[in-house]
Amino acid sequence: MITFLQATFEGLSLGAVYSLVAIGFVLIYKATDVLSFAQPALVVVGAGLISALAVDRGVPFWIAFIVGILLTGIIGLVMERTFLRPMVGEPVFSVAILTIGIDILLRTVLNNWIGLNPRYLGDPFQSFGNFGSVNVGGVTLKYLEIAALFTGVIIIILLSVFFKRSKYGVAMMATSYDQEAALAQGINVGRIFGLVWLISGVLAGFAGFFITGGFNTLTQASFLSALRVLPAVAIGGLDSIPGAVIGSLIIGLTQGYVAYYQLMLEGVIGFSLGSGFSLIAPYLIMFFILIFKPDGLFGTKEVERV
Amino acid sequence: MNSLRKRGIIIFSILSLVIVACGGAAEEEVVEETVEEAVVESLDSPAVTTATAVKTGTGVTAEPCPAEIGGVPTGADQSKGCIYLGLLNDYTGPYAPAGPGLELAQRAFWLWANSPEEAGGRGGIGNYSVAIREGFDTGYNPQKHLEGYTAIKDEVAALAMSLGTPQTLFILDEMDKDNMVGVPMSWWSGWSYKENDKGLIIEFGSQYCADGMNAVDWSLENLGDIKTVGIMGFAGDYGSDWAAGVAKAAEANGLTVAWTYTPPSTEFDVAQAVGLMVTQPVDAYFPAISAGLMAQVAGGAAQQGLTPFAILAGPSFNDAFVQEGFPLKGLFESGAIYAMGLGVAPYEADTPGHAVMRATMGQIVESANAFLVAGWSSQYHLLGVLEAANKGGDLSRAGIRRAAANVTVSSDGMMEPRELGQDRADTAAYIGIPDGSIGSGQRVLAFNYQGSSAKSYDWTSGSCS
Numbered sequence: 001m002i003t004f005l006q007a008t009f010e011g012l013s014l015g016a017v018y019s020l021v022a023i024g025f026v027l028i029y030k031a032t033d034v035l036s037f038a039q040p041a042l043v044v045v046g047a048g049l050i051s052a053l054a055v056d057r058g059v060p061f062w063i064a065f066i067v068g069i070l071l072t073g074i075i076g077l078v079m080e081r082t083f084l085r086p087m088v089g090e091p092v093f094s095v096a097i098l099t100i101g102i103d104i105l106l107r108t109v110l111n112n113w114i115g116l117n118p119r120y121l122g123d124p125f126q127s128f129g130n131f132g133s134v135n136v137g138g139v140t141l142k143y144l145e146i147a148a149l150f151t152g153v154i155i156i157i158l159l160s161v162f163f164k165r166s167k168y169g170v171a172m173m174a175t176s177y178d179q180e181a182a183l184a185q186g187i188n189v190g191r192i193f194g195l196v197w198l199i200s201g202v203l204a205g206f207a208g209f210f211i212t213g214g215f216n217t218l219t220q221a222s223f224l225s226a227l228r229v230l231p232a233v234a235i236g237g238l239d240s241i242p243g244a245v246i247g248s249l250i251i252g253l254t255q256g257y258v259a260y261y262q263l264m265l266e267g268v269i270g271f272s273l274g275s276g277f278s279l280i281a282p283y284l285i286m287f288f289i290l291i292f293k294p295d296g297l298f299g300t301k302e303v304e305r306v
Numbered sequence: 307m308n309s310l311r312k313r314g315i316i317i318f319s320i321l322s323l324v325i326v327a328c329g330g331a332a333e334e335e336v337v338e339e340t341v342e343e344a345v346v347e348s349l350d351s352p353a354v355t356t357a358t359a360v361k362t363g364t365g366v367t368a369e370p371c372p373a374e375i376g377g378v379p380t381g382a383d384q385s386k387g388c389i390y391l392g393l394l395n396d397y398t399g400p401y402a403p404a405g406p407g408l409e410l411a412q413r414a415f416w417l418w419a420n421s422p423e424e425a426g427g428r429g430g431i432g433n434y435s436v437a438i439r440e441g442f443d444t445g446y447n448p449q450k451h452l453e454g455y456t457a458i459k460d461e462v463a464a465l466a467m468s469l470g471t472p473q474t475l476f477i478l479d480e481m482d483k484d485n486m487v488g489v490p491m492s493w494w495s496g497w498s499y500k501e502n503d504k505g506l507i508i509e510f511g512s513q514y515c516a517d518g519m520n521a522v523d524w525s526l527e528n529l530g531d532i533k534t535v536g537i538m539g540f541a542g543d544y545g546s547d548w549a550a551g552v553a554k555a556a557e558a559n560g561l562t563v564a565w566t567y568t569p570p571s572t573e574f575d576v577a578q579a580v581g582l583m584v585t586q587p588v589d590a591y592f593p594a595i596s597a598g599l600m601a602q603v604a605g606g607a608a609q610q611g612l613t614p615f616a617i618l619a620g621p622s623f624n625d626a627f628v629q630e631g632f633p634l635k636g637l638f639e640s641g642a643i644y645a646m647g648l649g650v651a652p653y654e655a656d657t658p659g660h661a662v663m664r665a666t667m668g669q670i671v672e673s674a675n676a677f678l679v680a681g682w683s684s685q686y687h688l689l690g691v692l693e694a695a696n697k698g699g700d701l702s703r704a705g706i707r708r709a710a711a712n713v714t715v716s717s718d719g720m721m722e723p724r725e726l727g728q729d730r731a732d733t734a735a736y737i738g739i740p741d742g743s744i745g746s747g748q749r750v751l752a753f754n755y756q757g758s759s760a761k762s763y764d765w766t767s768g769s770c771s
Contacts, residue, residue, distance in 0.1 A: 007581070014577065055631070107398075114403070115403070117624055117625065117629075117675070118403075118598045119626075122631070126634070130608070131605055131608045131609045131634070132605075132633070133609035133610075140611070142609055215602060215604075215605035215633040215634045217601055219597075220398075221402075221403075221596065224572065255577055258578065259577040259578035259582075260584070262578065262581075263582065263586060264585075275541060275566075275567050275568045275569035276578075278578040278581075279573045279575050280573065
């Protein structure tokens with residue numbers, strides 16, 4: 001039972017972090033029809049900014065954390081204004097390729113700064129308890145993961161309220177349904193696009209911290225963790241925020257359970273599933289879900305007239 | 307798109323490129339160092355003759371080398387010709403954190419080697435200085451590695467570095483066709499055998515398989531009661547060779563291997579690695595993974611209350627682990643974790659070669675990182691091969707290949723003198739303990755260590771993996 005609870009907690013924590021990146025993917029896709037491949041780069045840029053401020057500049061961590069995340073959002077906004085706004089009306093494929101270019105550009109600059117050694121972010125989580133963890137009834141709870149879980153839940157609630165209650169949130173939803181209709185209703189679609197990238201950048205900043213915080217450290221390979229969100233987005237549906245969250249939790253829990261139960265499972269089935277199965281398993285789940293639900297669990301069905 | 311936006315894009319792009327180009331500029335100011343150590347000639351090549359005219363070929367020019375390449379002075383004598391070397395490096399892949407440091411040290415090595423003997427250098431290779439051309443980014447991808455090789459092969463006499471075992475194997479047939487010798491930035495046990503390297507690979511340092519064996523033997527001799535072990539590494543990479551060595555030594559010593567976790571590097575899952583340690587606890591584990599993942603695995607296990615002995619393969623350790631402020635400094639210095647050298651003893655080791663390296667590198671970069679040591683030491687054997695080829699009067703690729711097939715090379719004590727092309731693997735290992743008070747981050751506990759498993763293993767049987 002303890003193993004199950006441990007695996008569940010770790011899976012939920014992973015899922016919460018994944019969901020922050022996944023929501024960013026979905027927001028941009030819903031508003032602009034573009035799958036932004038620059039999102040993993042924004043994730044590590046956020047972590048880099050926090051590290052640069054807190055560790056290199058000696059800024060108190062919590063100030064560095066807030067400033068770093070806000071700056072990541074502003075970088076997202078600048079990217080939209082500079083690179084993507086001129087591409088409005090261009091083929092979606094071209095815009096997606098452009099985001100790959102932005103991803104490479106950001107990571108090249110960042111990697112040049114990261115250099116040889118893993119960089120830590122200067123957060124205090126590892127100084128709490130036993131290397132940043134506490135034992136509750138035999139289950140090891142990590143403070144950083146607890147924080148990730150809470151942050152994920154709070155952000156999702158705030159976003160839900162924002163979309164339903166705020167003027168810009170409603171405008172954003174309207175834009176995502178039909179850009180031309182929104183424009184006709186007087187919504188400044190360009191401003192909405194900018195807002196979407198700003199929010200996605202902020203979410204990426206949060207995710208960057210939780211992926212690289214503590215002794216996870218920021219390295220030139222850290223962006224790979226953000227790429228693991230892609231099956232989550234596909235499972236949930238490219239245009240569904242609840243789908244992004246559910247998909248992320250499925251991916252996180254799958255990773256958690258396989259990590260702890262693979263050996264036992266192999267003993268039962270009598271053959272090895274191989275090393276690295278915990279990262280393959282989410283793709284297998286994605287594969288099966290997409291067979292039966294090609295648009296993902298919560299994605300909007302597309303009807304094309306031929 | 308209106309012109310204002312176009313201008314914005316252009317300005318942003320230029321600024322970004324400038325930022326990229328300016329990165330690390332502080333490290334580019336190089337001052338040649340006068341080194342007092344006498345360099346002892348140690349060549350023993352049957353190819354050595356008294357030829358007066360030297361035959362040259364691809365990658366060797368009568369014109370001098372450029373004064374600077376890659377932001378580092380070449381130290382080239384402008385009255386001499388130039389031997390160009392190629393560089394297949396990783397700037398964007400999983401070993402991108404290592405790539406720039408390796409390259410910097412390699413360029414620094416030739417800066418020193420090109421310097422006049424009276425200034426403490428080696429005076430180049432006869433009437434030639436040596437320069438490494440701009441590196442090609444392979445991204446640690448075999449296909450891109452081949453692409454890079456194809457792009458540079460007509461401009462170089464040899465490869466100063468081919469990073470990665472699978473990547474180097476992928477281009478070996480092409481190297482064979484071109485008589486291109488090269489230095490691997492990998493310590494696969496197979497490089498010691500002609501059946502694997504076709505006599506083209508100028509290996510250096512202790513190899514992972516023997517390191518794995520020595521890690522097990524040394525831990526049994528020094529760390530007490532170890533009965534159950536775990537093996538962790540990247541599949542098809544250095545991890546496989548290391549895992550094979552650990553498994554052979556574990557078997558030889560009657561140890562139980564509770565688990566072996568060797569996924570490809572891109573599929574390594576920290577949660578699963580820690581999960582294995584929780585569900586199948588071991589007395590010691592032997593990881594050969596990247597440094598970034600190592601911190602997560604060791605820290606993740608410690609959070610679960612698990613601190614088994616860990617003996618890390620060279621690439622798994624990074625001096626950042628013991629720097630002030632690093633969250634796991636205490637864990638890494640607790641006495642539970644040990645690290646092998648990255649093929650060669652760490653930066654502060656007491657050999658003439660290390661002293662020369664420190665004198666030169668100290669003028670370029672403030673770091674004692676193991677990748678710098680690996681980069682520097684990797685060029686010593688190539689220097690010996692080029693000197694032999696020059697003395698043999700043939701600096702064509704074929705001549706260099708002939709020299710590489712049968713020459714005793716030395717490294718001012720950094721490594722044991724080695725007779726290349728003899729189907730014999732180096733097995734002496736360096737084992738250290740993490741220590742933040744030392745620049746390289748580790749204090750050497752065993753120098754040229756060879757345990758019973760490595761001693762008794764039949765190394766004529768070929769590579770371990």
